[in-house]
Amino acid sequence: MSVVFATAGYDHIIRFWEAPSGICSRIIKYPDSQVNRLEITPDKQFIAAAGNPVIRLYEILEPSAMGGDERDQQAVLTLEGHGSNVTSIGFHKDGRYLYSGSEDGTIKVWDLRSPSYSRSFDVGAGVNSVTLRTDRDQFVSGDQNGYVKIWDLGGNGCINSLKPRSAEGTVPIQAVDISEDxxxxxxxxNHGSVFVWDPTSSVGSEDDNSTMRPVKKFRAHPPGTYCLHGKIAPDCRHLVTTSSDGTAKLWDTATWELTHTLQNQKWVWDAAFCADSSYLVTASSDHVARLWNLQKGSVVRQYHGHQSSVTCVALNDSSV
Structure with missing residues (x-):
């Protein structure tokens, strides 16, 4: 399967799309709640859907392999252990385990051979975002108390805690991400400020993560709006931020200058890059997902069918 592209949201439906045509090829009904996040395994065999409070893993099948009503497809694995909305999920690059963050204040690690979590980290506040730093086997989290924390998977727990400040004071961290390099x-x-560090460069001792070198601080979206997501492109050259102002904005990571403003109709909840970073998909409260050509900053295709806000999107067109 060359491309797996899916969206979900408040209508409790996961939709799979043919990216070039805009045709919805498959539907799965998510039984528990709205879907907060989607993530595709690196081998494109499964998709994880995070809701309130469970995570369900579904097999990704070719349309020709489906039988009966695909809306009622059962999950191959249900992960139970969080006590509230699951706000962030991701897979290890080899697909052996999944990690998750929740409003219940924990990060959990799940071995996909078992429905129970194998590790749990107490963050001390609702977790809005978690990402994996693969070169050091660490997590980075952003939480509702405004902290960015780094967690050691080797058993040392939280090894660094940063509380960045901006003109609006201390506010929740809505999204964290680390580039592939x-x-x-x-x-x-969530008030639209972006904080940037170089985690490979220290202004103190080599092992002192608390002194990561700050690179940039800027406001991505205007006062009075909410920033909903942030993601670095696979080629490490751009950052996308999404907002309640109806835009997704693309930033050059070399200069931190704005390169494109992608105008949607309503809140933009999520965005996902294609593997070569030339295209982006956005998910919006106007019930529509959009595919953007990032060289031109223009819409290539719109994906209609959801009956409520589209809150998450997952795309895997990698050749690996």
């Missing part, structure tokens, strides 16, 4: 760490506050 591990040279850029970003945190986005």
């Amino acid at each position: 591990s040279r850029t760490l970003v945190a986005v506050s």
Whole structure:
């Protein structure tokens, strides 16, 4: 399967799309709640859907392999252990385990051979975002108390805690991400401030993570709006931020200048890059997902069918 592209949201439906045509090829009904996050395994065999409070893993099948009503497809694995909304999920690059963050204040690690979590980290506040730093086997989290924390998977727990401040004071960190080359760490506050560090460069001792070198601080979206997501492109050259102002904005990570403003109709909840970073998909409260050509900053295709806000999107067109 060359491309797996799916969206979900408040209508409790996961939709799979043919990206070039805009045709919805498959539907799965998510039984528990709205879907907060979607994530596809690196081998494109499964998709994880995070809701309130469970995570369900579904097999990704070719349309020709489906039998009966695909809406009622059963999950191959249900992960139970969180006590509230699951706000962030991701897979290890080899697909052996899944990690998750929740409003219940924990990060959990799940071995996909078992429905129970194998590790749990107490963050001390609702978790809005978690990402994996693969070069050091660490998690980075952003929480509702405004902290960016780094967690050691080797058993040392939280090894660094940063509380960035901006003109609006201390506000929740809505999204964190680290580039694939591990040279850029970003945190986005829900009031639209972006904080950038170089996690490979220290202004103190080599092992002192608390002294990561700050690179940039700027406001991505206007006062009075909310920033909803932030993601670095696979080629490490751009950052996308999404907002309640109806836009997704693309930022050059070399200069931190704005390169494109992608105008949607309503709140933009999520965004996902294609593997070569030339296209982006956005998910919006106007019930529509959009595919953007990032060289031109223009819409290529719109995906209609959801009956409520589209809150999450997952895309895997990698050749690996």
